[in-house]
Every structure is written in structure tokens, then in C-alpha cells.
Amino acid sequence: MDQAAGGSPQGGAQSLPVCYRHADRETGIRCTRCERPICPECMVSASVGFQCPDCVRGGSGTGHAPDASRPRTLAGGTVTADPRLLTKILIGINVAVFIAVHAWPSLLDDLFLLGVWPPAPYTPTEGVAEGEWYRLVTSMFTHNEIWHIGFNMLSLWWLGGPLEEALGRARYLAVYFVSGLAGSALAYLLASPTTATLGASGAIFGLFGATAVLMRRLNYDMRPIIALLVINLIFTFSPGFNISWQAHIGGLVAGVVTGYAMVHAPRRRRALVQYGTCALVLAVVVALTLLRTAQLT
Incomplete structure (x- = not known):
């Protein structure tokens, strides 16, 4: 407050x-x-x-x-009549992909994040290392379990709506996608190349980070968002949950960095600082992806 x-x-x-x-x-x-x-x-x-x-x-x-x-808006975006429109669209895309995966199960194999398959000594036929970079994006919208998509979409609605209103549509979408891609890149870099990774959690952890930065900017009580983030991090690193901690941490860091640029950029160079920061984070994503691909090929 x-x-x-x-x-x-x-x-x-x-x-x-x-x-x-x-x-x-x-x-x-x-x-x-x-x-x-x-x-x-x-x-x-x-x-x-x-x-x-x-x-x-x-x-x-x-x-x-x-x-x-x-x-x-606070970040310089245009105020719109429906400040949650993009959040609704993102939820709709996730739900549509979830329905499609269950209607055509074989579709799942082409959407989740995968480094390379099959492993050596066999000749790899699919994966990011084989040129399927689109998996860095499609995995952000793919869920297989009902509890997984349910939890993620509730988090997206709770975090995304207020953040979209505070940043404006374009800046909100930039934070979401940059965070999701950063999570995918770190998972690709550090996880086993034959591990299938999927879910919107990387992007949502980015929204966590950006929301924390926004609340600090507005001098709000930080304890609720910090407590919720700590609880999520405890689950992330708890054994037995089969959670990609790499995607969560990558998204969180990218969300904090891009969120800070969004709400603290000087007015005179606001757009340059905001989108320039997003471009730098994306450059890191590309560099990490190239590095991991070189290791696997």
C-alpha cells in the first residue's frame, strides 16, 4: 500500500x-x-x-x-478498456493446446522441450539440438496434467491481470515471453538433453519477479508476494515433485531484470531502455542455446 x-x-x-x-x-x-x-x-x-x-x-x-x-500506465503503456485482455488470450492458448494434446496424444512429442533424441550412440532425429528451436516456445504453452495447467492458469490470472494493467499490453507481453524463453533456455542448458520439459511455469515465475519489482516501486507491503514466492521455490527444489527448477529460476531472473527496466526506465528514454533490456536478455537466451547446441552436436 x-x-x-x-x-x-x-x-x-x-x-x-x-x-x-x-x-x-x-x-x-x-x-x-x-x-x-x-x-x-x-x-x-x-x-x-x-x-x-x-x-x-x-x-x-x-x-x-x-x-x-x-x-x-506506470510503465508508459497505453491504458486500455480491458486491462486483462492479453492474460485471457494467453490462458485461452494454453487451454486450447491442452485440449489438442489430449485429443491427439502424438502431438505432445512435437511440442515439449527436448534437447536431443535419441541419445548416443544412435543418430539423433529430434530436439532443439537438431534445429527444432521452436520447442523453446511451444513448451511454454504445453501441459499434460490437469493439476499442472490448473495451477499455472490460476497463477497466470492472479499475477498477469494486475501486471498487464500496470505495464500495458506490449510491455507485459514482452516480460512474459522473455521470461518464458529464458526459462526454456536455462532448462535446455542445464537439464539432461533427453528430459522432456513443458509448462508455463518459467513465464509465470517471470511474472512473480516483475510483480515483486512493481510492488517495491509502489512501496507496497512486500511480505505477501515474497512469502508466496518462497513457498513456490520450496516446491521447486523439493525432491519427488519432478519440477524443472532450471525453467523456474531462468524465468524468475529474467522477470526481475525486465520488470525492473519496465518500471524504473527514465521517461526520456523509456522505450529504448525497456525494449533494449528485453533484447539483451533475448541475446543471452540465444547465446545459451547456441552453447548447449554446440555441446550436443
Whole structure:
């Protein structure tokens, strides 16, 4: 929850900014869309932080308005009528693939992440090492067990919706895919090349990381998200669960890195820093994939 810090009287060295609508009221709260200071009377509660009346009405305001004609999210994205649209689409894709896999079981063999098959001394015929790089992506949307997809989709809905609203669609999608690919790359690099890996967990752990960064940026209580993350990490490293810890850690690290770039990028070079960071993480993904492929071929 946002905390209003105390300060010295207006005009002092430690004075707080004043509300953009009430010049006589100091405040430590800012609109999560346009970042203008707002007092308790002006703030409107939203799923992520508080917003000013102008942004809630969809207007740009005057004076300290954002540099775009339309209200912007905290990360600079465009505010949309349905802030959970991409989250719904991602869930829909995962569910559609799950249904397809159970309707045509042989399809599963072509979708999960696999380094190389069969193992030496036989001639390999399939796997990422054999040029099937698409598996790094398809494995992110593939589930075989009902409990697996159920848990992942609940997590995606719970984490993805607020994060999509806070970042905007394009930036949210970038964090999701970069995190998922980072998880796939680390699993490909460190796991046995004949181990089949599948699931959206790498991307979802990326959302965990980005959400933690966002909550820290908004001065929210970090204990709930940290507790939930610790519980998930305990399950990740517990024996007997057959969980790809490599995908979880790879996604988590990528989510923290890209999430930090999204919410802390300076305004003047916001897009450059945000998407440039995503490009650098993707470059690391490509490098790790090439390195592992060289080891296996």
C-alpha cells in the first residue's frame, strides 16, 4: 500500500510536492498512470495503486500532464478498456493446446522441450539440438496434467491481470515471453538433453519477479508476494515433485531484470531502455542455446 511520508512545512528543504489540483496540500502519493502528485481527496483507488481524476476519466489534464494524448500506465503503456485482455488470450492458448494434446496424444512429442533424441550412440532425429528451436516456445504453452495447467492458469490470472494493467499490453507481453524463453533456455542448458520439459511455469515465475519489482516501486507491503514466492521455490527444489527448477529460476531472473527496466526506465528514454533490456536478455537466451547446441552436436 502506498505510504504518505511526513515532511517539513511547505517551502522547506524537505517539503513534499503538492497536489496538482490543490496547491495547499502536500502529498507523498502519485498517480500510477501519469505520476502527478495527488492528495487523499483526489486519489481514486485502482487495482494497482491510485489514479488521479483526469486519468480515471480518460483525459490528459493540464499543466503536468503526461507527454501522450492518452493516459499512460506506470510503465508508459497505453491504458486500455480491458486491462486483462492479453492474460485471457494467453490462458485461452494454453487451454486450447491442452485440449489438442489430449485429443491427439502424438502431438505432445512435437511440442515439449527436448534437447536431443535419441541419445548416443544412435543418430539423433529430434530436439532443439537438431534445429527444432521452436520447442523453446511451444513448451511454454504445453501441459499434460490437469493439476499442472490448473495451477499455472490460476497463477497466470492472479499475477498477469494486475501486471498487464500496470505495464500495458506490449510491455507485459514482452516480460512474459522473455521470461518464458529464458526459462526454456536455462532448462535446455542445464537439464539432461533427453528430459522432456513443458509448462508455463518459467513465464509465470517471470511474472512473480516483475510483480515483486512493481510492488517495491509502489512501496507496497512486500511480505505477501515474497512469502508466496518462497513457498513456490520450496516446491521447486523439493525432491519427488519432478519440477524443472532450471525453467523456474531462468524465468524468475529474467522477470526481475525486465520488470525492473519496465518500471524504473527514465521517461526520456523509456522505450529504448525497456525494449533494449528485453533484447539483451533475448541475446543471452540465444547465446545459451547456441552453447548447449554446440555441446550436443
